[in-house]
Amino acid sequence: MRIPATLVRGGTSKCWLFNSQDVPASRDLIEAILIDTFNAADPRQIDGVGGATSTTSKAAVVSAATAEDVDVDYLFAQVGIGDSRVEWGSNCGNCATAIALYAVSHGFVEPTPGTTLVRMRNLNTGTRLEADVATPGGKLPAFGNARVPGTLxxxxxxxxxxxxxxxxxxxxxxxxxxxxxxLAVEGQHFLVSMIDAGAPMVLVDAGSLGLTGTEGLAELSALVPLLTTIRNAAAVRMGLRTAGSPVDHAVPKVGIVGPPKDFVTTGGQHISGSSYDVSVRTLSMHTPHPAIGLTSAVGIATAALTPGTVVNTAMVRGGSRQAADGVTHLRIGTAAGVIGTASTVDPFGGTMRIGLERAARIISESIIFSREAATARTSA
Known part of the structure; x- marks a missing residue:
């Protein structure tokens, strides 16, 4: 069966996006199609469209929203790598960035001169997002000049x-x-903060691991088994699963947090400790994230505003910087460079809005051939 699909890079991730009208309504059938078309069982995903990394083995099903104050709903899928399953328990900000472009290019939202507002709802978690997409002259450009840390x-x-x-x-x-x-893990005790904002997260104080929080990706790779064990223990503590139940490798997100110090990025750039507020290194599934996931950045920003968290206490100058316009800015030092967030609280409605500057590009409009989809249609 031929399934229309669009490949979009959002930030530091690549996401295959599907119109809900082109796939079955059943999540089980969607999962079977994704496992087949991504070749999830193979760690190389050589016979599928997956990229064989946690940041490129992602998909979402997009539909027109039924609520008046939302333009599109989307169901996010983290597809397994060497693992024939899909994890549905999370959200992805980079894919949401991609979906914003998709919504404009595929007619879910009419473009307007200058910028176009796209209002989204993540069906996995219920999280609401807004995206301002650059549409000069009321048209979506094929290319742009915006750049984010973690990719050239x-x-x-x-x-x-x-x-x-x-x-x-x-x-x-x-x-x-x-x-x-x-948090007690295999006879050791680690100082952590467990946060649910953007996505559930467990944030480990770097000092309790004997680290600084500015380690490179190679050093972080050696810690993956320990951090995975910490993630599993935190999942039970946070009520995300019961002891002995199947492990979810997507949530909670797990990261190491430390005070700002000088470091060199993966691209060779020297970053001064005075140029950012807190050091963060995170995992994406089983591997170190090359920068930071956007849902993780939202969790870090929330923890920064919460007194007593490992993020709040690691920051210099007593916390993030408060601008005159009421926006709290946080500069996060990642292995790829510094990523900024801007948090605003509506004084009347109490709404918290955490914004990030991103970039995205539509790479391909494609037809994917699916054996599972053909089987599902024949069965129906």
Whole structure:
């Protein structure tokens, strides 16, 4: 069966996007199609459209929203690599950036001169997002000059904002009701903060690991087994799964947090500790993230505003910087460079808005051949 699909780079991820009208309504059938077309069972994904890395083995199904204040709904899928399954428990800000372009290019939203607002809802978590997409002259450009840390590629400028992202999965920004606590893992104790904002996260104080938080990707790779064990223990503590139940490798996100120090990026750029507020290194599934996932950046920004968290206490100058316009800016030092967030609280409605500057580009409009989709249609 032939399935129309669009490949879009959003930030530092690549996402295959499907119109909901072109795939079955059943999530089980969608999962079977993704496992087949990505060749998820093969660690190289050689016989499929997957990129064989956690940042390029992603997909989303996009549909016109039924709510009046939302333009598109999307269901995000993290497709397995060497693992015949799909994890549905999370969201991806980079893919949301890609979906914003897709919504304009595929007629879900009519472009307007200057910028076009796209209002989105993630069906996995209920998180609401807004994106301002650059549409000069009321047209979506094929290319752009915007760039983000973690890639040399340029793309169309997109400002992505998460709205009231705290507690979307667990019901609380602090699922355990503690800003900071010790987590016991295999006879060791680690100082952590467990946050639910953007996506559930467990953030480990770098000092309790004997680290600085500015380690390179090679050093972080050696810590993947330990960080995975910490993630699994935190998932139980946060109520995301019960002990003994199947492990989810997508959530909670896991990261190491430390105070700002000088370091050299993966691209060879020297970063001064005075140029950012907090050091963060995160995992994406089983590997170090080359920069940081946007949902993780939202969690870091939320933790920065929460007294007592490992992020808040690691920051210099007593916390993030408050601008005169009421926007709190946070500069996050990642292995790829510094990524900024801007947090605003509506004084009347109480809405929290966390914005990030991104870039995206549509790479391909394609037809994917699916054996599973053909089987599903024949069965129907």
């Amino acid at each position: 590629a340029t793309g169309v400028p997109v400002t992505l904002a998460f709205l009231d992202a705290a507690g979307a999965t667990t019901g609380s920004a602090l699922p355990t009701r503690h800003a900071r606590e010790e």
